[in-house]
Amino acid sequence: MKKLLLILLSTSTIYAGGLFSMGTKNVSFSIGTDNSLGNDYTVIGGNVNYFIIDNLSIGASYQGFLGDDPTMNQMTVPVTYHIPLERTTISPYLGAFYNRTFIDQPYKDYNIYGGRAGISLKTSPNSFMSLGWVQEFANSADNIEKRSYPEVSGSISF
Numbered sequence: 001m002k003k004l005l006l007i008l009l010s011t012s013t014i015y016a017g018g019l020f021s022m023g024t025k026n027v028s029f030s031i032g033t034d035n036s037l038g039n040d041y042t043v044i045g046g047n048v049n050y051f052i053i054d055n056l057s058i059g060a061s062y063q064g065f066l067g068d069d070p071t072m073n074q075m076t077v078p079v080t081y082h083i084p085l086e087r088t089t090i091s092p093y094l095g096a097f098y099n100r101t102f103i104d105q106p107y108k109d110y111n112i113y114g115g116r117a118g119i120s121l122k123t124s125p126n127s128f129m130s131l132g133w134v135q136e137f138a139n140s141a142d143n144i145e146k147r148s149y150p151e152v153s154g155s156i157s158f
Contacts, residue, residue, distance in 0.1 A: 018125060018126075018157075019120075019122060019125075019126070019127075019128055019157050020051060020054060020055045020057075020082045020084075020091065021051060021054050022051050022052065022053050022054050023050075023051060024050075024051045024157050024158075025048065025049065025050050025051075025157065025158055026048070026049050026057075026155040026156060026157040026158070027046070027047065027048050027049075027155065027156060027158075028046070028047045028153055028154060028155040028156070029044075029045070029046050029047075030043070030044065030045045030046070030047070030063070030153065031043070031044050031045075034065065036065065036072065037070070037107070039068035039069070040067065040068060041065040041066060041067050041068055041072070042065075042066045042067045043063050043064070043065055043066070044063070044064055044066065045061055045062055045063035045064065045074075046061065046062055047059055047060070047061035047062075047076075047078075047153075047155075048060055048061070049078070049080070049155070054084075055081055055082045055083070055084055055091075056079070056080070056081050056082075057078075057079070057080050057081075057082075058077070058078070058079050059077070059078045059079075059080075060075070060076070060077060061074075061075070061076045061078065062074070062075055062076075063076070069104070070103055070104035070105075070107055071103070071104045072101060072102065072103045072104075073101070073102045074099055074100070074101045074102070074112075075099070075100050075102075076097050076098070076099040076100075077097060077098050077099075078095055078096070078097040078116075079095060079096050079097070080093055080094070080095035080116075081093060081094050081095065082120060089121060089122040090119055090120070090121055090122075091119065091120045091121075091122070091128075092117075092118070092119050092120075093116075093117065093118055093119070093120055093130065093132065094115070094116070094117050095115060095116045095117070096113075096114070096115045096116075097112075097113065097114060097115070097116070098111070098112075098113050099111065099112035099113065099114075099136075100112075101138075110138060110139060111138070111139045112136050112137065112138045112139070113136070113137055113139075114134060114135050114136030114137055115134075115135055116132050116133065116134045116135070116151065117132055117133055118130055118131050118132015118133060118151070119131060119132065123154075126156060126157050126158065127154065127155060127156050127157065128154070128155055128157075129152070129153070129154045129155075130151070130152070130153045130154070130155070131150070131151070131152050132150070132151050133148065133149075133150055133151070134148060134149055134150075134151050135147075135148045136148070
């Protein structure tokens with residue numbers, strides 16, 4: 001496993017496109033729906049990422065859950081690695097994240113952690129769209145709940 005990781009990281013500097021190169025920043029905004037605690041919410045959010053080395057980014061994101069009670073807010077720290085492929089506009093990715101959900105009383109704040117995998121498609125020299133799958137684990141009180149779902153996103157880099 002360590003050898004595979006070293007190979008992936010060492011080849012990343014060879015094939016890193018401008019979108020996933022060290023020092024690149026990207027931002028994205030999201031809007032969607034979610035059902036939590038038996039309530040339907042409209043979810044809005046924003047995400048920023050910074051590529052600390054070619055193809056490896058770390059970020060921060062915020063999501064607000066609107067339209068029902070209790071009020072919920074989420075802060076997330078994602079880490080994503082885009083697997084470099086030669087001469088293509090498609091880049092598979094793998095990622096992990098930690099999320100803290102803040103929720104009004106009488107509920108308690110809780111943690112979510114998980115992973116994601118998918119593909120990113122370069123749509124212009126400064127943007128890409130991603131399609132993937134997320135697996136998350138929520139640690140609320142005495143039990144761990146699992147949930148998986150598809151994700152679709154778009155990002156603009158600068």
